[in-house]
Amino acid sequence: MRAIQITEFGGPEVLNVTDLPDPVAGDGQLLVEVSRAGINYADTHQAENSYLSPSTLPMVPGGEVVGRAADGRRVVALVGTGGYAEKAVAPATLAWDVPDAIDDLTALGMIVQGATAWILLRRSVHMEPGESVVVHAAAGGVGTLAVQLAKAWGAGRVIATASTKEKRDLALELGADVAVDAAEPDMKAALIEANGGKRVDIVLEMTGGTVTDDSLKALAPYGRLAFYGMASRQQPQPVKPANLMAHSTTIAGMWLAHIFQLPGDLMRRALDDLFALAADGRMRVIAGGEYGLSEVRQAHEDLRARRTSGKLLLDPSR
Incomplete structure (x- = not known):
């Protein structure tokens, strides 16, 4: 072969x-x-x-x-x-x-990227309806699906970041309420402004470096940041656990491989949810x-x- x-x-x-x-x-x-x-x-x-x-x-x-x-x-x-x-x-x-109704693109888009978005929102940050959700790299494989899933599950405001106007337009088309330039020099201020002057409840972050640092600073009381990648290959600043008390914030790490160490077939549950949303036209890869x-x-x-x-x-x- x-x-x-x-x-x-x-x-x-x-x-x-x-x-x-x-x-x-x-x-x-x-x-x-x-x-x-x-x-x-x-x-x-x-x-x-x-x-x-x-x-x-x-x-x-x-x-x-x-x-x-x-x-x-x-x-x-x-x-x-x-x-x-x-x-x-x-x-x-x-x-x-x-399922017959699911094409190859959708099947492959859901098994890693879709399941990652599902686990991030369902298990890592426990998103509640009405909360604000920041999706970094919102035009990427996980990001495009996380934007749609957050909206489908009732997020109050979805804030997308992306590096070009075309990518930001895509995020808006998929349901994001606001799109922010990923090159903003002060990401903390940009995220708070995009959320109507309020700190944000949830951040899904896979960039690393100062994006992680600023996103953590933008969290509201009891806000949660889920870190699932480091595309920039730059380490964020070390976090002192005592500093998390300032706003009662939480940082979660997520690697999809760990889903298989949990009881029950969570992947089957995730795929059933995602395939159903795709079949209904509420999500697309x-x-x-x-x-x-x-x-x-x-x-x-x-x-x-x-x-x-x-x-x-x-x-x-x-």
């Missing part, structure tokens, strides 16, 4: 198209004929070995696929690695049936572009340069 293989860590230049033996499913696994694979920002960290879980070489990157299992079922699956290929092996427990195997380097360059919006797909057939 054709696949992307990494034999040394680094940037987009380490992603190489190669021919590899077909993977073989073992006990408790499914062999999936990949229709589309998802391309995520986390994949850029995987390629340079800066992700939360260490990478091992040689490696076929890509953590999510949609396609057909050997028994004919159409499934979306988390594979950890191996997704950038014509065939992939997934643990049977991490593969979920996809934004198509961010489709790349062939030979174009994966470009995909990673576009991600790292923040040139993309929405969900990026890989078509392994070309």
